[in-house]
Amino acid sequence: MAAEVCHHAIGSLQSHSHLGNLNHHQNIRSGVLRLATKDFISNGLSKGISSCFGQRNCIVIRSSASHSQTSVVDPVLSPSKSNTGDTSKKSNEAALILIRHGESLWNEKNLFTGCVDVPLSKKGIDEAIEAGKRISSIPVDLIFTSALIRAQMTAMLAMTQHRRRKVPIVMHNESEQAKAWSQVFSEDTKKQSIPVIAAWQLNERMYGELQGLNKQETADRYGKEQVHEWRRSYDIPPPNGESLEMCAERAVAYFRDQIEPQLLSGKNVMIAAHGNSLRSIIMYLDKLTSQEVISLELSTGIPMLYIFKEGRFIRRGSPIKPTEAGVYAYTKRLALYRQKLDEMF
Numbered sequence: 483m484a485a486e487v488c489h490h491a492i493g494s495l496q497s498h499s500h501l502g503n504l505n506h507h508q509n510i511r512s513g514v515l516r517l518a519t520k521d522f523i524s525n526g527l528s529k530g531i532s533s534c535f536g537q538r539n540c541i542v543i544r545s546s547a548s549h550s551q552t553s554v555v556d557p558v559l560s561p562s563k564s565n566t567g568d569t570s571k572k573s574n575e576a577a578l579i580l581i582r583h584g585e586s587l588w589n590e591k592n593l594f595t596g597c598v599d600v601p602l603s604k605k606g607i608d609e610a611i612e613a614g615k616r617i618s619s620i621p622v623d624l625i626f627t628s629a630l631i632r633a634q635m636t637a638m639l640a641m642t643q644h645r646r647r648k649v650p651i652v653m654h655n656e657s658e659q660a661k662a663w664s665q666v667f668s669e670d671t672k673k674q675s676i677p678v679i680a681a682w683q684l685n686e687r688m689y690g691e692l693q694g695l696n697k698q699e700t701a702d703r704y705g706k707e708q709v710h711e712w713r714r715s716y717d718i719p720p721p722n723g724e725s726l727e728m729c730a731e732r733a734v735a736y737f738r739d740q741i742e743p744q745l746l747s748g749k750n751v752m753i754a755a756h757g758n759s760l761r762s763i764i765m766y767l768d769k770l771t772s773q774e775v776i777s778l779e780l781s782t783g784i785p786m787l788y789i790f791k792e793g794r795f796i797r798r799g800s801p802i803k804p805t806e807a808g809v810y811a812y813t814k815r816l817a818l819y820r821q822k823l824d825e826m827f
């Protein structure tokens with residue numbers, strides 16, 4: 483899947499380029515990768531806030547229809563139970579957890595990775611497990627991951643720690659046969675499952691001709707400033723790769739089309755993805771400007787919690803440990819969920 487995505491992305495860019503011709507490459511923009519969010523990105527994100535963290539931001543949520551993916555709502559705290567007598571979509575509240583994958587074997591070696599499908603290192607495995615402990619009392623009804631193994635490993639390892647002990651199950655909707663062959667025939671078993679949806683749109687930015695190169699050696703060769711520009715600027719792509727803007731066009735479009743409707747219907751969602759695909763989503767959630775996003779850095783394996791309520795994303799930060807009151811105490815709904823878990827297990 484990842485190879486397919488990379489070929490797609492590579493194929494959509496000009497393929498005859500080399501590192502030596504930097505100015506030419508910096509101007510490359512992929513038409514294919516420019517999706518429907520272009521206007522949204524340029525209009526919505528330019529009205530930014532002054533700081534990356536701890537802000538409350540208001541966004542307009544489209545009321546687009548949910549996609550057809552089956553999902554299983556947690557019986558401990560289903561939206562219908564928590565909103566008895568009120569079917570208004572606006573009254574729903576949902577948790578959104580974002581997590582960058584744990585350290586990969588190429589993070590460990592300081593290599594540009596992008597769409598290359600590299601697994602977690604031993605440290606990355608430990609980080610994912612630790613992340614799972616931190617979110618073990620937060621409800622998760624649906625998981626989205628990228629198509630890359632490091633994000634999928636992170637999601638699965640994190641869920642081994644969850645107190646609700648539901649089983650994350652990877653959805654296979656790539657063909658009718660795959661769908662039919664992976665059906666579950668027990669409603670009870672379905673209720674004890676969490677669908678995991680893998681989407682290439684959440685993949686790491688395609689790092690072009692930097693993939694596989696050592697970050698330090700690249701900085702020594704092309705200069706620190708140039709490499710920083712490739713890595714952190716909003717609209718300058720690495721040679722023959724995706725800029726953050728291009729990555730946002732597919733990752734934010736996917737978030738808006740497939741993930742927001744789930745949150746809107748009250749489902750609690752976890753997204754396991756990558757440094758840059760998540761930077762672009764956070765840029766959208768927190769309404770950061772293209773200047774502000776430059777200094778947004780995400781550590782590996784640190785979960786971040788947002789509360790989605792009445793069409794707004796409220797950033798809660800990163801739960802330190804399962805027992806920490808701050809994050810859970812924030813909403814009645816989260817506190818209630820945690821209390822139920824205490825009673826059940």
Ligand SMILES: O=C(O)[C@H](O)COP(=O)(O)O
Nearest residue numbers: 593594595596686713757
């Ligand atoms: O693809 C990579 O190399 C990393 O996952 C993200 O790298 P960056 O911090 O250089 O953007």
